[in-house]
Amino acid sequence: xxxxxxxxxxxxxxxxxxxxxxxxxxxxxxxxxxxxxxxxxxxxxxxxxxxxxxxxxxxxxxxxxxxxxxxxxxxxxxxxxxxxxxxxxxxxxxxxxxxxxxxxxxxxxxxxxxxxxxxxxxxxxxxxxxxxxxxxxxxxxxxxxxxxxxxxxxxxxxxxxxxxxxxxxxxxxxxxxxxxxxxxxxxxxxxxxxxxxxxxxxxxxxxxxxxxxxxxxxxxxxxxxxxxxxxxxxxxxxxxxxxxxxxxxxxxxxxxxxxxxx
Amino acid sequence: xxxxxxxxxxxxxxxxxxxxxxxxxxxxxxxxxxxxxxxxxxxxxxxxxxxxxxxxxxxxxxxxxxxxxxxxxxxxxxxxxxxxxxxxxxxxxxxxxxxxxxxxxxxxxxxxxxxxxxxxxxxxxxxxxxxxxxxxxxxxxxxxxxxxxxxxxxxxxxxxxxxxxxxxxxxxxxxxxxxxxxxxxxxxxxxxxxxxxxxxxxxxxxxxxxxxxxxxxxxxxxxxxxxxxxxxxxxxxxxxxxxxxxxxxxxxxxxxxxxxxxxxxxxxxxxxxxxxxxxxxxxxxxxxxxxxxxxxxxxxxxxxxxxxxxxxxxxxxxxxxxxx
Numbered sequence: 371x372x373x374x375x376x377x378x379x380x381x382x383x384x385x386x387x388x389x390x391x392x393x394x395x396x397x398x399x400x401x402x403x404x405x406x407x408x409x410x411x412x413x414x415x416x417x418x419x420x421x422x423x424x425x426x427x428x429x430x431x432x433x434x435x436x437x438x439x440x441x442x443x444x445x446x447x448x449x450x451x452x453x454x455x456x457x458x459x460x461x462x463x464x465x466x467x468x469x470x471x472x473x474x475x476x477x478x479x480x481x482x483x484x485x486x487x488x489x490x491x492x493x494x495x496x497x498x499x500x501x502x503x504x505x506x507x508x509x510x511x512x513x514x515x516x517x518x519x520x521x522x523x524x525x526x527x528x529x530x531x532x533x534x535x536x537x538x539x540x541x542x543x544x545x546x547x548x549x550x551x552x553x554x555x556x557x558x559x560x561x562x563x564x565x566x567x568x569x570x571x572x573x574x575x576x577x578x579x580x581x582x583x584x585x586x587x588x589x590x591x592x593x594x595x596x597x598x599x600x601x602x603x604x605x606x607x608x609x610x611x612x613x614x615x616x617x618x619x620x621x622x623x624x625x626x627x628x629x630x631x632x
Numbered sequence: 633x634x635x636x637x638x639x640x641x642x643x644x645x646x647x648x649x650x651x652x653x654x655x656x657x658x659x660x661x662x663x664x665x666x667x668x669x670x671x672x673x674x675x676x677x678x679x680x681x682x683x684x685x686x687x688x689x690x691x692x693x694x695x696x697x698x699x700x701x702x703x704x705x706x707x708x709x710x711x712x713x714x715x716x717x718x719x720x721x722x723x724x725x726x727x728x729x730x731x732x733x734x735x736x737x738x739x740x741x742x743x744x745x746x747x748x749x750x751x752x753x754x755x756x757x758x759x760x761x762x763x764x765x766x767x768x769x770x771x772x773x774x775x776x777x778x779x780x781x782x783x784x785x786x787x788x789x790x791x792x793x794x795x796x797x798x799x800x801x802x803x804x805x806x807x808x809x810x811x812x813x814x815x816x817x818x819x820x821x822x823x824x825x826x827x828x829x830x831x832x833x834x835x836x837x838x839x840x841x842x843x844x845x846x847x848x849x850x851x852x853x854x855x856x857x858x859x860x861x862x863x864x865x866x867x868x869x870x871x872x873x874x875x876x877x878x879x880x881x882x883x884x885x886x887x888x889x890x891x892x893x894x895x896x897x898x899x900x901x902x903x904x905x906x907x908x909x910x911x912x913x914x915x916x917x918x919x920x921x922x923x924x925x926x927x928x929x930x931x932x933x934x935x936x937x938x939x940x941x942x943x944x945x946x947x948x949x950x951x952x953x954x955x956x
Contacts, residue, residue, distance in 0.1 A: 620870045620878065622827035628877055 371589045371609060374443050374464075375400075375409030375600040376568060378434060380417015380426070389416060389426050397430060398437035405438045408610075408630035409600035411464060412438060414455065415445035427451040431458055443490070443597070449477050456485040464488040466597075467530060470495045470509040470516075479520035488526040489517065490564055493549065499532050501541065503548035506531050510553050514561055528564040528595060529553045535572035536580060543570075543584075550591040567598040567605075582608040589616060606630060637956070639679045642872035645671040646928075647842055647879050648684065649814055651729065651792050652763025658788035662761025665729060667845070667930040668881035673868065674928050678955040685951050686925055688940050689765055689933045690727035691887050692717045694744070694752045695736040699935070700897055702910045706937055714752050715759035722760045725937035726944065731765035732756055737778050738769040746781035753782050757789060765883075765933070767794040767816065776803035783807035792816060792845060792883075792931075798829045802836070809837045816883060818847040821856075823863050823870075823878075830877045845931065846882045852889040852896075853920040860884075864927040884924050887935025890917035918942040925950065 377400045380386045388396035401412055412434055416426040423446060431442060435458075444455040445466040452465055467490035468478035482489045491513040493499070493506040500506055510529045517527055531549035534542045546565070554560045565588060571580035582605045585596060589612045598605060610629035613619045619629065648669040653659025665687055672680025696711045706725075710717035714732070721727040734749045736742040744752075753766055766782060768775030780803065783793060794816025796804045801817070808815045817833060819826035826846060834841045848867065850860045864882060871879035890896055896913035898906065906912055917939035921932045925947065934940040 620827055620866070620875060621824045622831060622877070623824075624828060624831045628827075628831065631876075 371585070371593050371613070372410040372595050373408055373600050373606070373609065374411040374413050374564070374595055374597040375404030375440075376413050376566075376597045377404055377599065377601070378412060378430060379415040379445070380420055381415065382417075386417050386419070389420070389430065392429065394429075394433040394436065397433040401434045401437040401440075404600040405440055406630070407600045407603070408606050408632065410440065410632060411443045411595075412440050413443040413445050413466065413597050415466075416451065423448045423451040424454045427455045428458060431455045435460055445597075449474075449481070452478075453481055456481065456487060459485075462486045462488070464490060464528070466490045467492050468513070470512045475513070475516045476520075479517050479522050482517070482526070483521045488528060489522060490528045490530050491517070491561070493529060493531045499534070499542075501545060503531075503545045503552060506545065506549040507552045507556065510549070510561070511556050514557055524557055524561050525559050527561040529561050530564050530566065533565045533567070533569040533584070535574070536570055536584075537572075537574050547587060547591045550588055550593055554592050562594040563592065564595040564597065565593060567596040578602055578604060581605055585609055586612040589613075637678065640672065642672060642680065644872055644874040644876075644879060645669065645681075646868070646871050646881060649843060649845060649881055651765075651790060651814060653788055653790040657790070659790055660757060660761075661763055661789065664790070665763050670868075670872075670928070672872065673865075674926055675950045675954070677953050682951070684930070686930050686932060686947055687728035688944050688947070689729045689731045689931060690721040690725060690937065690940055691731045691733060691885070691933050691935055692721060692756075693733045693735045694749070695742060697735070700891060700913070702913070703936070715755040718756045719759045721937075722762055725940060727762065727940065728944075729762045729765060729931075730756065730760060731767065731933045733767050733769070734778060734782070735769050737774050738771055739774055740771075741769075743774075746778045749778050750781045750785035753786055753791075757786065763792070764789065765792040765794070765816075765931075772797075772800040776800065779804045779807040780810075783811040783813055786813070787811040790814065794818065794845075795847060796829065796833060798825050798832065801829060801832055805833050805836045805840065808843065809840060814843040814845060815840065816847045817844050817880075818849060821849045821851070821860055821863055823848075823867055826863075826867060827875070827877045830880065834877070841876070844880045846878075846880045847884065848882060850884040850886065850889055850920075850924060852886075852893050853916055853923065854895060855889070855893060857920060857923055861923060861927045864924070864929065868928040881930035882928055883931040883933065884929050885933045886921045886924065887917060887933060887939070890920045890939075891935055914939045914942070918946075922946050 443464040444452045469492040493509045531546045570584045571577035610626045646668045652661035652664040669683040718730045736744040791813040795818040867878045900909045921943045
């Protein structure tokens with residue numbers, strides 16, 4: 371599993387302030403810090419309250435690229451903002467995200483085909499997030515089939531089964547894990563999978579503990595990527611260790627450092 | 633119905649290492665040799681690139697070695713003259729490069745001084761134009777005194793200097809860093825230690841990552857060859873899948889190991905059912921080498937000139953394009 375660093379997000383006060391004041395140093399600092407600690411992509415989100423999402427996205431992409439060569443994960447519900455970002459990304463980016471809704475799939479998959487982007491596909495529709503894994507997998511299949519029709523390679527898709535906070539939707543946990551397993555069976559090659567890890571711990575007392583336990587459980591179910599806090603050292607060490615135990619990386623005494631260095 | 637050939641797509645490649653330096657590059661070699669660069673498993677030209685052919689080194693020693701008497705007819709005239717021996721390996725036996733073992737430095741043998749060793753290296757460099765591999769006597773304490781002197785004397789020549797081990801890697805790594813040489817990182821048929829040693833060397837200098845040649849420590853045919861083979865294969869697959877700390881070319885002392893076996897050394901009289909000794913030994917050494925070609929070895933250090941010739945012929949055949 372690889373980590374998509376979550377920190378450049380207008381939801382965080384310092385990022386929101388930096389966007390308002392166009393202070394690039396804050397963005398660059400977070401880009402570097404996340405990369406140094408093992409992030410392999412950087413999520414870029416202007417935040418929910420942005421009054422100028424297109425301009426803010428362009429600025430965030432520019433500032434991030436000044437400090438890091440990592441591919442970016444453009445995170446917005448405003449597809450104009452995403453497209454503005456894609457135009458200036460130096461390397462193929464990831465679009466975050468699209469639900470199984472016809473109009474949105476049309477826009478996003480056309481963009482992905484045009485820019486060679488990867489796409490995070492949400493296992494939800496107009497009717498919301500289903501509870502059981504079967505319905506989530508059915509939506510994943512719909513997303514995969516539609517992407518295929520638009521010429522987006524299946525290996526470029528990341529199915530997000532949608533993790534909910536464990537204190538409010540506890541019964542979703544096992545359904546998400548089962549979805550991760552089942553998604554790998556829907557096509558050959560199969561799509562990849564991703565979760566927004568920090569969602570699992572929203573509102574809980576020891577968020578970091580919940581995050582890292584869920585991360586390794588999901589990895590055992592085949593999870594490929596997580597949008598997460600790359601600067602949570604215990605999380606990164608847990609992920610590196612799980613990669614060893616799953617025989618993804620070859621063991622050596624310095625395996626945690628090696629994982630962080632990529 | 634047409635058969636569809638399955639092709640593996642790897643996301644990474646083995647690093648390339650350049651051995652030797654020409655006059656323009658600050659050395660005195662007539663040419664350089666590049667090893668590594670594979671983007672697929674060995675000789676699968678239909679699947680990926682193998683831009684540099686594996687190379688064959690012949691080994692020489694800086695004192696008369698206690699080798700099997702059958703080597704006399706090839707080397708008796710040069711055993712006592714290391715530089716002439718090197719020249720014969722290249723000129724007559726077609727060695728791509730030469731590996732010089734500074735055996736005489738061994739305190740239990742001649743205990744040659746680091747300066748004497750450096751002088752020998754210089755003489756060999758003058759005698760041949762091919763890139764040079766230099767390895768110590770195997771006694772760490774003494775080797776650590778020899779490495780810096782030899783490395784400095786040959787500064788600019790871009791030697792391949794060995795060997796670094798996980799218990800003893802700092803002196804040789806420093807010597808290589810200071811004088812821009814490549815390094816042999818040797819691990820005891822253990823992929824975890826192999827990777828760790830590469831990391832330790834890289835921690836001393838990130839620039840050294842592109843100067844490491846892995847010596848996984850090999851076994852001869854009949855003495856655990858399949859164990860080394862599988863370790864090398866795992867390392868190579870790891871490299872192709874993106875493990876940068878295993879993405880280095882590999883070297884093996886084929887001749888040294890093959891000529892320790894009873895199959896190579898038993899006389900024709902003692903083992904009449906095994907065939908004539910020298911032919912048998914040559915085949916034992918060549919067969920060992922051919923197996924390691926298939927597991928990704930980039931530099932084969934051979935002992936018998938005729939075994940080396942067989943392996944070079946095998947490499948020629950294997951390097952024929954088989955893409956479709």
